[in-house]
Amino acid sequence: MNTKSNALIFHTLLWPLLFFFQHPNTSTAQSNSDKDYRFGTFLNVSGAVSYSKFRDFGVSPLIYSGALYGGMGELAFDRRKWDVAIGGGGLVGTISEKSLFTTQATAYAIYYNAQGLYRFWQKDDQQFDLKGGLQLNGWVNIRETPSFNNASVAVEALNTVSGAVKFNWRIAKEQKGRKLLWIFPTKPGLRLMKLSSQLSVPLVNTAWRPKYAYIDDFTNGKSNFLERNDFTIGGYRLQWRTDFSYYLFNGNIFKISYQWDTQRLGNTFNRLEIGHHILLVGFSIRMN
Amino acid sequence: MKKHIFFLLLLLLGCSACEDLVFTENEKTDKAQDNFEFLWKTANEKYAFFDYKKIDWDAVYRQYKPQIQTGMSQDSLFRVLFRMMNELKDGHVNLISPFNVSKYNFDLLGPTNIDTRIVKEKYLRENVYTTGAFLHNAIANNQVGYVRYSSFSNKVSGFDMAFVFSRYAKTKGLIFDLRQNGGGSIANVFTMLNYLANQRTFLYRSYIKNGPGREDFEGPQDAYAEPTGNIRYAGKVAILVDRGSFSATSFFTLGARELPNVTIIGDSTGGGLGIPNGGQLPNGWTYRFSISRTLTANGENFESGIPPDIRVLLTESDRLKGIDTVIERAVVELLK
DSSP: OOHHHHHHHIIIIIHHHHHHHTOGGGOSOGGGOSSOTTSEEEEEEEEEEEEEEEEETTTOSSOEEEEEEEEEEEEEEEOSSEEEEEEEEEEEEEEEEESSSEEEEEEEEEEEEEEEEEEEEEETTTTEEEEEEEEEEEEEEEEEOGGGGGGOEEEEEEEEEEEEEEEEEEEEEEEOSEEETTTEEEOSEEEEEEEEEEEEEEEEEEEEEEOSSOOSSOTTSOOOGGGGEEEEEOOEEEEEEEEEEEEOTTSOEEEEEEEEEEEEESOTTTOEEEEEEEEEEEEEEEOO | OHHHHHHHHHHHHHHHTTHHHHSOOOOOOOOHHHHHHHHHHHHHHHOSOHHHHTOOHHHHHHHHGGGOOTTOOHHHHHHHHHHHHHTTOOTTOEEEOSSOBOOOOGGGGSOOOOOHHHIIIIIIOTTOEEETTEEEEEETTTTEEEEEOOOBTSOOOHHHHHHHHHHTTTSSEEEEEOTTOOOBOHHHHHHHHHHHOSSOEEEEEEEEEOSSSTTOEEEEEEEEEOOOSSOOOOSEEEEEEOTTOBTHHHHHHHHHTTSTTEEEEESOOOBOOSOEEEEEOTTSOEEEEEOEEEEOTTOOBOTTOOOOSEEOOOOHHHHHTTOOHHHHHHHHHHHO
């Protein structure tokens, strides 16, 4: 590897990490600042791996499952009274069904989320609080199963307006200097952590997905499978998301999240059952 | 704190278990009875041509149900389902397992109306042109262009059509030989028809199943030829077909019938104007069958084969002389 390559690696990989751990505006330890670092505006960037399951009765009575990989991004406004977030991401991978033989499908899933939650209960200067509000989120799924011939492609958009309740538990703990995960050295001081858990239940669940007959190459020569989609309201969905936030002294956050999102919709002939178990690992960069 | 985290994790796991509310019981099964019932019912609700073909699907159920035995081998089950699906007499019907694929031999309903060796030796000859998927040459003292297109699975581009039109621009007629062309991509149908049409032309209309009832169809979806490209062929055009001309080839033939300068010559096509829809059985095998129907402007349904304008079959005497009866008749028609 030549010097130029080394320099490229340094600038593309290491510089963002240095930026993350040593934000110029927040280089002071939390305990020495007047600012309440539990709150702020954050840009979250996460890598995601999901164990996902699909069953689409329009083409098969069998459950397809597998790992999808991708990433998510989110702009989050964590305020004392409000939690507002907008973001999205995508997953892609191979799902399969193993009977006598394996049938494979490629799955693409694009996710978006917007939510606003208002605090309605708090205790001990918001060591604990509960926030509730509305959430609008959805998935655009594309599944490609070559074995299904002219019904090989299914494209659907599943959108939900949910009522959401979020529980936040903020922990402040005086700590001595040590190494986080045996790698990253940390300073002594007041360590902040947060455990959040949010449950969302649907108020309006909608689906725009293939109708009775799935087909992606019709007789007028225009392969427009979207014409064969139908909009329906109904079905149900449950979402549960838990985040563990580990605040660095510079105000940024190391975050691990688990998101469970499952739904059933459609009619008897094209009922769709989906479950995602998504593990997110990423950073939240403080924007203010 | 540990107690709280443990409680939260427990709650999380409990909630994730709610997934069983979403995912109903796994229907995966190798049981012969269940797979027979599933396939029969799915075809019963989705297949498009029961009435047109006068098939009593309930009678088919009564005929094949007794042949399904508990514990029968996968191969035996496949053979029963193979025979049951072949009652639909449709080349767009297949059952696909890891060890076998069922198919209906629509091409055996008539003679193979082409001898490819004669075509190669007498009409395409050694100086044959290969332009994309087309093999072509001038015949009948350079008065007719002959184009052999053996599969709609092979892509046809606008360039291919323009080159053929330009090379045979001075001929009196052009032959597109689609005998034994078993179909392929419908996109190629429109590439060709859009070059053959001189003006926007209605071709046919299609209807697609939208419910389990025999007459639950939505549509129509109309298909038009939209002239593309700057070059047009001014002479007459003959389309050669036989019972082995199926699916996309039948769509092409049905559309070409609407063009004023086109004559269909040969045998009836194999049909296949229903678009096949795929799916899966509880044991993982896959299937496909027709879920749409396509009609002419007058409402005629040629699912079982499009009749030619001029019926011509290869004769044994011509074959022995190394002559293709159908091509020779097309030449006569084009030079009239």
